[in-house]
Amino acid sequence: MRIIVHNAKCQGHARCWAQAPDIFKLDDDGYILPGDIQVAEGEQLLASQGARSCPERALEVDRTSAARFEPAAMQPRTGEA
Amino acid sequence: MAINPVPDHVPPEMVRDFSLFTSPGMPPTPNGDPHAAVACAHDGPPIFYSPYNTQDGRGTWVITRAADQRKVLQDTETFSSHRSIFSSILGETWPTIPLELDPPAHGAFRSLLSPLLSPKRVTALEPAVRERAIALIDGIAASGTSCDVMKDFAFPFTVSIFLRFLGLPDQGLDTFVGWAKDLLHGDDVERPVAARKIVAFIDELATNRRKDPVDDLMTFIVQAQIEGRRLTDGEIRGIGVLVFVAGLDTVAAAIGFDLAYLARNLKDQELLRSEPDRILLATEELLRAYPPIQLIRVATKDIDFEGAPIRKGDYVSCATMIANRDPEEFESPNTVDLAREHNRHAAFGYGPHRCLGSHLARREIVIGLEEWLARIPTFRIKEGTAPITCGGHVFGIENLILDWS
Numbered sequence: 090m091r092i093i094v095h096n097a098k099c100q101g102h103a104r105c106w107a108q109a110p111d112i113f114k115l116d117d118d119g120y121i122l123p124g125d126i127q128v129a130e131g132e133q134l135l136a137s138q139g140a141r142s143c144p145e146r147a148l149e150v151d152r153t154s155a156a157r158f159e160p161a162a163m164q165p166r167t168g169e170a
Numbered sequence: 171m172a173i174n175p176v177p178d179h180v181p182p183e184m185v186r187d188f189s190l191f192t193s194p195g196m197p198p199t200p201n202g203d204p205h206a207a208v209a210c211a212h213d214g215p216p217i218f219y220s221p222y223n224t225q226d227g228r229g230t231w232v233i234t235r236a237a238d239q240r241k242v243l244q245d246t247e248t249f250s251s252h253r254s255i256f257s258s259i260l261g262e263t264w265p266t267i268p269l270e271l272d273p274p275a276h277g278a279f280r281s282l283l284s285p286l287l288s289p290k291r292v293t294a295l296e297p298a299v300r301e302r303a304i305a306l307i308d309g310i311a312a313s314g315t316s317c318d319v320m321k322d323f324a325f326p327f328t329v330s331i332f333l334r335f336l337g338l339p340d341q342g343l344d345t346f347v348g349w350a351k352d353l354l355h356g357d358d359v360e361r362p363v364a365a366r367k368i369v370a371f372i373d374e375l376a377t378n379r380r381k382d383p384v385d386d387l388m389t390f391i392v393q394a395q396i397e398g399r400r401l402t403d404g405e406i407r408g409i410g411v412l413v414f415v416a417g418l419d420t421v422a423a424a425i426g427f428d429l430a431y432l433a434r435n436l437k438d439q440e441l442l443r444s445e446p447d448r449i450l451l452a453t454e455e456l457l458r459a460y461p462p463i464q465l466i467r468v469a470t471k472d473i474d475f476e477g478a479p480i481r482k483g484d485y486v487s488c489a490t491m492i493a494n495r496d497p498e499e500f501e502s503p504n505t506v507d508l509a510r511e512h513n514r515h516a517a518f519g520y521g522p523h524r525c526l527g528s529h530l531a532r533r534e535i536v537i538g539l540e541e542w543l544a545r546i547p548t549f550r551i552k553e554g555t556a557p558i559t560c561g562g563h564v565f566g567i568e569n570l571i572l573d574w575s
Contacts, residue, residue, distance in 0.1 A: 100524040103289045118284035119529065144514045145244070
């Protein structure tokens with residue numbers, strides 16, 4: 090799973106960081122660091138909760154890349170984006 | 171007080187008899203619930219025109235949906251934040267900074283101030299905040315079994331934290347709270363008087379800090395540089411006034427409404443007292459249910475926005491308390507559910523002007539509730555008393571007498 094970060098939309102609410110500080114790293118001003126985030130297995134629930142907490146909708150959950158690493162049968166698609 | 175006539179371009183069917191200032195529940199009301207009262211905005215069209223919806227009696231478009239407020243507040247090119255909300259009280263037009271600057275000018279000032287109120291910095295401030303809460307509540311608990319929450323806790327707590335941040339002594343507290351009250355809730359005579367006092371105070375503080383620098387916010391501002399130059403006197407005043415006004419009333423009001431809710435909902439009160447780990451999440455729900463602020467923008471050009479013919483110069487109101495009761499955004503929006511998850515409420519606004527103090531405000535509310543519940547046994551509204559609530563530009567609550575005898 091990957092989190093697509095739309096930096097231009099980040100306004101420093103830091104709600105993602107409040108949910109998962111190890112996944113969503115902030116700069117000194119409290120805005121998310123640039124670059125998409127590859128989510129380790131086992132952190133997917135936390136990461137998607139963090140992404141869903143963004144008031145600006147700056148974080149997008151992309152499950153397609155995870156599907157490449159695992160057998161399709163193990164990774165049911167939820168249709169959520 | 172002047173009330174502007176409805177402009178010709180506003181279709182009569184889009185005008186609604188709704189106002190954050192004059193609708194039922196908005197003037198001072200004993201045992202009122204102004205946040206629940208404005209939820210009725212969702213009974214009508216998603217966008218409408220209110221002929222009287224600012225402190226100085228202007229009409230505004232009212233954006234009710236959270237998704238539409240997000241669009242307005244993120245689109246600073248179409249919806250300017252420069253409306254001189256403070257200086258217009260004095261018949262002037264200078265902006266408070268960074269709130270009333272639009273990008274790109276906004277960015278340099280925002281970057282200057284962001285690190286001072288970042289999540290990291292607020293974490294460092296936390297012990298001092300908690301110490302202040304404990305000292306006040308211990309004093310309250312030791313002196314009886316009832317208190318006036320606003321006077322004895324909410325204002326002294328939030329204002330002293332913010333005075334320390336600004337670098338001001340606690341002795342000024344009552345004076346400053348008095349100015350804020352006159353400014354936000356006063357009449358046409360009181361408001362300019364309060365505004366003039368605040369400006370004079372900030373100007374004098376800047377002069378003093380220039381002469382004798384200390385380790386505080388105003389010294390930081392007078393010494394700061396943006397784009398290789400010092401700030402002008404007007405810019406320093408714009409920042410100082412904004413920080414001063416923003417910190418004085420809002421968090422105290424939020425804490426007051428939150429404690430009033432818990433005093434009336436003993437099951438929830440007991441839940442948070444017995445399981446304090448829930449306070450963090452519960453605070454988000456209380457921020458959703460009881461935010462104090464209305465945000466105003468000014469259209470920079472003609473635009474047909476979601477069916478509303480907004481014209482250049484029109485005022486557009488994004489009331490956070492209305493967005494936070496949007497049934498399309500929140501399931502059962504009028505139910506307070508302290509375990510609500512994925513709570514993307516609008517209490518701190520959206521877009522580049524997201525409340526700069528949001529991280530500090532959150533910590534103050536969480537810590538205030540944690541320490542209050544840990545130290546004060548089951549509390550109720552004192553029998554025979556009635557808290558008085560009001561709507562307006564900043565929602566407020568007064569005379570909140572709690573009793574735990």
